[in-house]
Amino acid sequence: MTADDRFRVTYRIAAVAEAEARERARGIALEQTVEIPDDVVPDGFIRDEIVGRVEHLGPDGTGAFEAVISYSPDSAGREVVQFVNVVFGNSSIQSGIRVTGIDTGPEITRRIPGARFGIAGLRRMTSRAQGGLIAPVIKPQGSTPAGLARIAARCVEGGADIIKEDHGLADQPMAPFEDRLRAVADAVGDANARSGGSALYIANVTGGGGDPIAQAHRAKELGATGVLVMPGLLGFQTVQALAEDPGFGLPIMTHPSFTGAFVLSPDFGIAHGLMYGTLQRIAGSDISVFPNVGGRFGFSEAECRSIAAACRAADGPGVPIMPSPGGGMSVERAGEMAAMYGQDVVYLIGGSLLRHGERIGEAVGAMRRALDAVEA
Amino acid sequence: MTADDRFRVTYRIAAVAEAEARERARGIALEQTVEIPDDVVPDGFIRDEIVGRVEHLGPDGTGAFEAVISYSPDSAGREVVQFVNVVFGNSSIQSGIRVTGIDTGPEITRRIPGARFGIAGLRRMTSRAQGGLIAPVIKPQGSTPAGLARIAARCVEGGADIIKEDHGLADQPMAPFEDRLRAVADAVGDANARSGGSALYIANVTGGGGDPIAQAHRAKELGATGVLVMPGLLGFQTVQALAEDPGFGLPIMTHPSFTGAFVLSPDFGIAHGLMYGTLQRIAGSDISVFPNVGGRFGFSEAECRSIAAACRAADGPGVPIMPSPGGGMSVERAGEMAAMYGQDVVYLIGGSLLRHGERIGEAVGAMRRALDAVEA
Numbered sequence: 001m002t003a004d005d006r007f008r009v010t011y012r013i014a015a016v017a018e019a020e021a022r023e024r025a026r027g028i029a030l031e032q033t034v035e036i037p038d039d040v041v042p043d044g045f046i047r048d049e050i051v052g053r054v055e056h057l058g059p060d061g062t063g064a065f066e067a068v069i070s071y072s073p074d075s076a077g078r079e080v081v082q083f084v085n086v087v088f089g090n091s092s093i094q095s096g097i098r099v100t101g102i103d104t105g106p107e108i109t110r111r112i113p114g115a116r117f118g119i120a121g122l123r124r125m126t127s128r129a130q131g132g133l134i135a136p137v138i139k140p141q142g143s144t145p146a147g148l149a150r151i152a153a154r155c156v157e158g159g160a161d162i163i164k165e166d167h168g169l170a171d172q173p174m175a176p177f178e179d180r181l182r183a184v185a186d187a188v189g190d191a192n193a194r195s196g197g198s199a200l201y202i203a204n205v206t207g208g209g210g211d212p213i214a215q216a217h218r219a220k221e222l223g224a225t226g227v228l229v230m231p232g233l234l235g236f237q238t239v240q241a242l243a244e245d246p247g248f249g250l251p252i253m254t255h256p257s258f259t260g261a262f263v264l265s266p267d268f269g270i271a272h273g274l275m276y277g278t279l280q281r282i283a284g285s286d287i288s289v290f291p292n293v294g295g296r297f298g299f300s301e302a303e304c305r306s307i308a309a310a311c312r313a314a315d316g317p318g319v320p321i322m323p324s325p326g327g328g329m330s331v332e333r334a335g336e337m338a339a340m341y342g343q344d345v346v347y348l349i350g351g352s353l354l355r356h357g358e359r360i361g362e363a364v365g366a367m368r369r370a371l372d373a374v375e376a
Numbered sequence: 377m378t379a380d381d382r383f384r385v386t387y388r389i390a391a392v393a394e395a396e397a398r399e400r401a402r403g404i405a406l407e408q409t410v411e412i413p414d415d416v417v418p419d420g421f422i423r424d425e426i427v428g429r430v431e432h433l434g435p436d437g438t439g440a441f442e443a444v445i446s447y448s449p450d451s452a453g454r455e456v457v458q459f460v461n462v463v464f465g466n467s468s469i470q471s472g473i474r475v476t477g478i479d480t481g482p483e484i485t486r487r488i489p490g491a492r493f494g495i496a497g498l499r500r501m502t503s504r505a506q507g508g509l510i511a512p513v514i515k516p517q518g519s520t521p522a523g524l525a526r527i528a529a530r531c532v533e534g535g536a537d538i539i540k541e542d543h544g545l546a547d548q549p550m551a552p553f554e555d556r557l558r559a560v561a562d563a564v565g566d567a568n569a570r571s572g573g574s575a576l577y578i579a580n581v582t583g584g585g586g587d588p589i590a591q592a593h594r595a596k597e598l599g600a601t602g603v604l605v606m607p608g609l610l611g612f613q614t615v616q617a618l619a620e621d622p623g624f625g626l627p628i629m630t631h632p633s634f635t636g637a638f639v640l641s642p643d644f645g646i647a648h649g650l651m652y653g654t655l656q657r658i659a660g661s662d663i664s665v666f667p668n669v670g671g672r673f674g675f676s677e678a679e680c681r682s683i684a685a686a687c688r689a690a691d692g693p694g695v696p697i698m699p700s701p702g703g704g705m706s707v708e709r710a711g712e713m714a715a716m717y718g719q720d721v722v723y724l725i726g727g728s729l730l731r732h733g734e735r736i737g738e739a740v741g742a743m744r745r746a747l748d749a750v751e752a
Contacts, residue, residue, distance in 0.1 A: 032544075042518075045550070046519070050550075077584075079585040081610060090633060139410065141409055166411055167461065168465070171458075172451065206613070207457060209456065209613065209616055210617045211617055233465075235588075241583070257461055258468050261645040265641055265644075296403070350412070355415075
């Protein structure tokens with residue numbers, strides 16, 4: 001394996017002096033690989049190849065330091081989970097360390113291909129050659145399967161590209177997984193047939209207390225044409241296992257539930273673009289949901305732009321995927337949103353849609369027209 | 377379902393005025409359940425039962441506010457993932473909110489039983505009726521299966537109660553999962569037979585890029601007598617699925633990799649005792665690993681004590697489990713550690729053990745004698 005095969009991670013290290021930053025960087029290089037003191041590291045392959053290498057260290061311009069550490073692809077094998085474990089496993093528990101860059105390098109790219117469909121595949125499947133995709137969210141939790149199915153049908157008739165389930169729909173007594181899936185899949189299928197549409201039905205998968213990979217396959221049998229997965233709760237392996245399985249072969253949308261702590265402090269955790277862009281791509285997500293600027297969450301416009309850029313970067317990892325801002329989207333903001341996100345984007349439209357009751361389809365149609373007007 | 381069946385979550389809310397805190401609490405109650413604006417919530421079952429209820433709000437004594445919100449068990453169903461999703465899914469992304477208390481209540485306790493073995497079961501399996509258990513960690517990453525097996529054998533002969541694999545051993549070219557498991561399981565089995573011991577072999581499970589639940593079953597076939605799972609990377613459902621499966625029936629140790637961001641700020645995330653105690657118990661962990669005070673991580677003595685207390689609380693959820701501090705453990709600190717943690721504890725002994733080379737078993741024996749001396 002050549003030096004260029006190694007993958008590189010950039011860390012922001014809070015330290016007063018360069019010597020302290022260098023010692024912390026060396027500590028990360030050990031902690032994330034062999035997890036033993038330097039004097040115990042065996043000479044040869046383990047010391048030369050497996051232990052992380054501090055390739056660069058210097059001031060980062062914000063009063064902290066930036067360290068680039070390279071790792072052997074063999075530390076990760078071909079597992080996304082183990083890749084992330086090397087990037088930021090135990091070091092996540094040490095304050096003052098934030099992951100600010102990931103360069104997977106050619107070997108990890110060969111081993112872990114990323115998304116199966118990406119932007120191009122989603123446009124083909126939804127027959128939406130250009131313009132932002134509209135994805136109304138089916139909710140609320142507590143509704144019956146029939147109630148959720150009726151909302152889904154209205155939204156398809158209104159021109160939705162994707163029917164996305166709320167991430168809070170699991171396997172609950174008021175709408176058990178099997179009943180919900182059958183009802184909504186049938187409703188979306190019938191509405192597509194009536195309207196000549198090709199809306200996807202992206203069903204939420206939580207595992208039912210058991211195995212979410214098995215449950216995703218069951219979702220497909222029941223008629224889902226895509227799945228929603230929360231990697232912060234279900235692990236990146238759930239995404240990877242489904243993305244790499246040709247026998248599954250449906251698009252995957254990932255949801256940020258439970259992941260806020262990773263991004264909220266500049267002093268630790270993981271940068272926004274990496275968390276909701278790069279890592280989702282490596283895992284195999286086709287559409288990455290994140291909290292939109294101006295909604296109920298505190299992400300800035302710059303943070304949202306960095307996420308969209310990381311999702312769509314032409315140079316990988318894997319194929320470009322769709323960023324999917326959620327929260328604060330409305331007909332009134334369509335122009336502003338289109339100017340900010342461009343066309344390769346999936347707009348989530350959530351709770352506010354329910355204000356329209358049985359006329360929810362008309363609200364979806366109004367959003368389509370507003371986007372078409374500004375995107376033309 | 378009665379009001380007492382609801383589960384209760386305490387949140388610390390950073391706010392200047394009580395009215396602001398109350399509005400944020402009401403926001404959490406909506407966000408974590410129906411995820412729609414208040415004016416759109418359907419009357420009846422959804423408004424009355426499903427939407428979270430702010431049961432208490434008041435100053436918390438640190439300049440912030442404390443809100444207790446109750447939720448319907450039917451929001452969670454019987455899934456640990458969905459339970460955590462209700463406790464702190466989207467609200468995790470809103471700064472100024474920290475989970476500081478979880479009371480599962482009787483109905484969730486019935487639906488989600490927790491650990492299969494706990495402290496009592498582990499003592500029975502390891503034949504260690506009293507005193508702290510000693511768990512040397514097999515590493516480093518990059519070693520061959522034979523090299524890891526040799527270390528494991530020496531540690532069993534020295535009196536180890538548990539052979540724990542490093543969480544960085546996955547399915548890598550230098551020690552593929554199947555080869556590693558066979559070699560270490562055989563070595564531990566042989567050493568147990570020679571020494572009359574009953575050390576467990578807790579193998580690390582990452583899924584190999586696929587399904588960690590299936591891989592855990594394979595680990596058992598290959599001779600592992602317990603598994604190590606990283607819920608921060610593999611999800612709590614991996615723990616729940618294994619803990620609840622009588623066909624699996626092995627103890628589960630959980631590891632904190634990738635979870636640091638949850639606890640590092642007092643302003644957001646999850647309190648230490650909940651993250652490494654309560655949530656692990658709900659998921660079904662029998663032994664919860666966490667970074668020990670005085671090692672390479674910054675946890676305070678009070679934080680470590682809160683974790684140990686949460687693992688061992690007599691009133692649930694589920695049966696009491698073993699806290700397992702890692703880092704900074706040595707013969708010299710045995711007295712201090714035994715005074716701090718008492719007897720129901722699994723001491724991880726890591727990289728420093730490797731200094732002893734082929735005499736690593738003697739180092740394990742010295743630790744046993746040091747603990748016995750102070751615990752007698």
